[in-house]
Amino acid sequence: MNIRGIIPALVVVGVIFAIWTAAVIPMNAHLTADQAQRDGLVMTPEAPRDRQDFTGLTLAIKNPAIIPLTYTLTRPRLPSPHQVAIEMYETIFTKAPTSRRSLVYHGWVTLSATLLGFVIGTTLGVLLAVGIVYNRTMDKSVMPWAITSQTIPILALAPMIIVMLGAIGIQGLLPKSIISAYLSFFPVVVGMVKGLRSPDGMQLDLLRTYSANANQGFWKLRLPASMPYLFASLKIGISAALVGAIVGELPTGARAGFGARMLVGDQYGQPMVTWAALFGAAITAALLVAILSWIERRTLTRMGMGATA
Amino acid sequence: MAFIIALTIWAVGWWINGRLANGPRSDSRAISLLIPIIFGVTIIAMWEVLVTMLGVSPIILPPPSSIAVRFAGEIPILWADFEQTILKGAMTGYVVGMIAAFTVALLADRSEFLTKGILPVGAFMAALPIVGTAPIFVKWLGSDWHSKAAVVGVMVFFPILVNTVAGLKDTSVMQRDLMRTYGAGYWPTLFKLRLPAALPFMFNGLKIATTLALIGAIVAEFFGSPTVGMGFRISTSVGQLALDMVWAEIVVAALAGSAFYGAMALIEKRATFWHPSQRS
Numbered sequence: 001m002n003i004r005g006i007i008p009a010l011v012v013v014g015v016i017f018a019i020w021t022a023a024v025i026p027m028n029a030h031l032t033a034d035q036a037q038r039d040g041l042v043m044t045p046e047a048p049r050d051r052q053d054f055t056g057l058t059l060a061i062k063n064p065a066i067i068p069l070t071y072t073l074t075r076p077r078l079p080s081p082h083q084v085a086i087e088m089y090e091t092i093f094t095k096a097p098t099s100r101r102s103l104v105y106h107g108w109v110t111l112s113a114t115l116l117g118f119v120i121g122t123t124l125g126v127l128l129a130v131g132i133v134y135n136r137t138m139d140k141s142v143m144p145w146a147i148t149s150q151t152i153p154i155l156a157l158a159p160m161i162i163v164m165l166g167a168i169g170i171q172g173l174l175p176k177s178i179i180s181a182y183l184s185f186f187p188v189v190v191g192m193v194k195g196l197r198s199p200d201g202m203q204l205d206l207l208r209t210y211s212a213n214a215n216q217g218f219w220k221l222r223l224p225a226s227m228p229y230l231f232a233s234l235k236i237g238i239s240a241a242l243v244g245a246i247v248g249e250l251p252t253g254a255r256a257g258f259g260a261r262m263l264v265g266d267q268y269g270q271p272m273v274t275w276a277a278l279f280g281a282a283i284t285a286a287l288l289v290a291i292l293s294w295i296e297r298r299t300l301t302r303m304g305m306g307a308t309a
Numbered sequence: 310m311a312f313i314i315a316l317t318i319w320a321v322g323w324w325i326n327g328r329l330a331n332g333p334r335s336d337s338r339a340i341s342l343l344i345p346i347i348f349g350v351t352i353i354a355m356w357e358v359l360v361t362m363l364g365v366s367p368i369i370l371p372p373p374s375s376i377a378v379r380f381a382g383e384i385p386i387l388w389a390d391f392e393q394t395i396l397k398g399a400m401t402g403y404v405v406g407m408i409a410a411f412t413v414a415l416l417a418d419r420s421e422f423l424t425k426g427i428l429p430v431g432a433f434m435a436a437l438p439i440v441g442t443a444p445i446f447v448k449w450l451g452s453d454w455h456s457k458a459a460v461v462g463v464m465v466f467f468p469i470l471v472n473t474v475a476g477l478k479d480t481s482v483m484q485r486d487l488m489r490t491y492g493a494g495y496w497p498t499l500f501k502l503r504l505p506a507a508l509p510f511m512f513n514g515l516k517i518a519t520t521l522a523l524i525g526a527i528v529a530e531f532f533g534s535p536t537v538g539m540g541f542r543i544s545t546s547v548g549q550l551a552l553d554m555v556w557a558e559i560v561v562a563a564l565a566g567s568a569f570y571g572a573m574a575l576i577e578k579r580a581t582f583w584h585p586s587q588r589s
Contacts, residue, residue, distance in 0.1 A: 008426030016430075077449065137323065140330040140341060141348035151570035152563040153523040156539070159531075159547045160555045167369045239436040246438055250531050258441070266444035266532060274444055282437045289436050 017081055026056030027078035028070040033059060035073065036066050079275055087272040088279060100256070103280050109257040111284060113173050113245040117180025118238055124181070125188030125237075126230075132189070133196040133222070134214075146189045154182060158247045176248035176257075183244040184237030191233025195226025224303060231296040238288045246281060258284075311362035315355045322351030371553040379553040380560060386542070387561050394539040395565050397454040398526035402461025403518065409462065410469035410514075415499075418477045427474055435467035443529040452533040461525040465518035469511070476510025477503055509584050512577040519569040523562060 033051055037043050044062050045051060051059055060067055071080045079087075088103065095102035128146075132139045158179050165175040199221050207217050249259025258281045265273030326344050334340055353373050359365070360372040367375065380387070417423040443460050450456035480503050488498045530540025539558050546554040581587055 005425065005429070008422050008424075009429045010426075012423070012426035012430045136335075137327040137330040140335065140344040141326050142345075144341075144345035145349065148567060151520055152566035153520060153527055155524045156527045156543060156559055156562050159544055160552060160559075163547050163550070164369055164552070167366070235436070239438070243438045243440060246441060247528055247531075250528075262441055262444050263532075266448065271445075271448075278441045278445075281441055285437050286433065289433075 020078075020081060024076070024078050024080045025060050025067055025070050028073055028076045029056035029059040029066065031073060031075075031077060032066045032070045033063060036063075036069055041065060075269060075271060077271070079271055083272065084275045084279060087276045091276055092280075103261075103276060106257050106261050106277065107280050107284055110176075110242070110245050110249065110259065110281070113176035113248070113257070114180050114238070114242045114288075116173060117177035117182075117245065118184050118241040120177060121181035121184035121241065122188050122234065122237060125185045125233075126192055128185075129189050129192030129196060130218075132193050143193065146186055146193075149186050150190065154186075155179075155244065155247055157182070158244065158250075162248060176245045179248040180241035180244040183240040187233045187236040187240065188230070191229045191236075192226055195229025196222045198229065199225045227299060227303060228305060231292065231299070235289050235292050235296075238292060239285050242281065242285050242288065311359055314362070315358050318351060318354045318358065322347055322354075368550040368552055371556060375553050376556040376560070380557040383554065383557060387557060389537050390539045390542050390558065391561055391565065393454060393535070393537045394457070394526045394530065395523065395569075398457030398529070398538070399461050399522040401454070402458035402525065403465055403522040405458065406462035406465035406518070406522075407469055407515065410466050411473060411511075414470055414473035414477065417474060424474055424478065428471060431467050431471040431474070435471060439464045439467075440525055440528050443525075444532045447529065447533045453535055454538075457526045457529045457534075457538075460529040461522045464521045464525040468517045468521070469514040472510045472514030472517075473507060476507030479510065480506050508581045509577075509586065512573065512581065516570060516573050516577070519573055520566060523566050523569070527562065 030051060033043050034048055037046075037048070043051070043066075054062070060070070070076070071083070073079075076083070091101065091103040095104075097104040097108075099105060128142070132143055132146075161179055161182075162175045165171070165178070203221060203225075204217070207221055212220065246257070246259040246262075249257040250263060258277045261277035261280075262274050265271060265275075265277065326347055329335060329340055329344050329347075332340070356370075357372050357374060360370055361374075413427075417427045440460065442463060443456075446456040446459045446463075450459055484502060484506075485498065488502050493501065527540040527543070530538045531544050534541040539562060543555050543558050546552070546558070578587055
């Protein structure tokens with residue numbers, strides 16, 4: 001992306017942050033007013049119950065003194081951007097990566113499950129797609145199910161898969177990876193089938209005039225032609241895999257990982273922990289997609305398809 | 310013995326499908342509907358035979374028959390959960406998110422600059438694990454369906470927004486010039502040319518959003534809910550090892566998801582009958 005394309009995106013991001021920063025005041029006004037009163041400031045109205053009748057915004061206007069204080073609460077309803085940034089900085093850079101308080105440690109737990117699941121799901125997905133393209137029975141029987149399965153909320157299966165595997169004695173990384181694999185599997189199947197079928201009749205005929213056999217047709221035409229489709233589905237698949245790993249951590253009381261951090265922050269009233277885990281997960285997803293886009297660009301350019309990518 | 314029976318079922322199912330798929334009328338509508346159904350029935354029959362004959366514990370994998378019995382026996386509870394999660398949580402959020410996305414898209418469309426900024430940022434946000442905001446919304450809006458609707462609204466917002474903004478850009482200079490020669494201003498051009506041209510894109514976003522809406526509503530209930538709802542039922546039934554109930558809820562979720570998607574696809578077919586992808 002060139003410089004001209006970045007500026008509008010930055011402006012939009014800036015607007016989002018500005019809205020967030022402005023929203024901190026009304027969201028936290030009541031909590032701040034209670035806290036300020038305990039610290040000896042005079043609030044209007046004085047009784048906390050009367051304050052409940054006002055919206056956060058009116059309360060802040062009536063008591064301008066609390067406005068700066070809304071940004072520094074220890075347990076805010078909505079933390080301000082700088083509070084989240086500080087929390088993230090502290091848990092990423094000032095803690096040893098092996099410590100249980102480090103976000104890097106929890107991120108790695110989730111990331112390793114995501115990557116393992118992604119590799120399993122993608123491999124199986126590509127294999128099934130090849131089977132579907134070359135076997136008419138498989139195409140007719142399995143393909144409708146692969147498409148239908150994208151319309152059902154597979155993620156609802158997550159708690160059960162964990163318990164099922166736990167009952168047979170499989171714990172730790174693998175159950176989460178299986179959920180990730182399952183979620184990244186179907187996008188890859190659908191995209192890859194489309195890709196392997198993308199060569200048109202003219203191209204297939206050309207190979208036939210070269211008297212190429214089926215094997216050569218696969219390696220020299222169908223597989224290269226499917227690459228743009230494969231990368232498009234890989235990018236969908238990896239973010240689905242990450243969501244799967246996070247949700248897989250929720251119902252089992254996992255002690256490590258982004259999902260566990262969100263749950264811990266929620267249950268022990270530490271909003272910063274939840275927000276830091278949320279942004280950690282977002283940044284991880286962004287990095288994964290960015291890495292895949294980079295590989296995509298490199299690959300397609302080397303294959304001579306760079307202009308279309 | 311169990312494996313032999315299961316293999317026989319598989320072989321018979323596969324043989325029938327092979328005959329149908331490679332037969333002369335394999336592209337007819339009835340046959341292409343019949344083949345996946347036979348495949349599904351084969352899988353369910355194998356599952357039933359293997360689970361019952363090998364004596365697999367029902368806390369690992371219940372047989373389909375007991376899931377069906379449970380489903381039939383618990384219809385009032387399943388309906389209450391469906392109402393709470395799908396009708397109240399997912400649908401409200403979906404409609405609110407959709408209206409918000411359309412509004413923002415129309416506003417952004419007035420400015421070239423905003424359009425350029427919203428497309429990459431929106432596409433980026435759509436790839437984020439937004440479902441992680443669920444605990445925050447549950448804290449803000451309480452554990453009833455309002456917080457679920459909020460999660461769903463945010464989740465469906467970005468895919469619909471990105472697709473609508475992209476769709477509104479999808480008219481050629483020639484078409485817009487034609488409208489200008491007719492003396493059409495912004496609004497007539499919008500309603501007669503650009504919105505219809507954007508419809509295929511908008512429906513694409515709306516169809517992606519159907520699955521997201523159900524996922525958001527169900528997963529958000531894992532973070533706190535009243536004692537009704539599909540996510541609540543799934544997590545408590547898993548805790549009680551009542552896996553047949555979990556499977557019954559999953560059947561409901563699958564039916565609801567397919568119906569929701571199917572309804573959107575049907576509306577799309579009606580609304581964009583003129584588009585090449587709908588004419589075959």
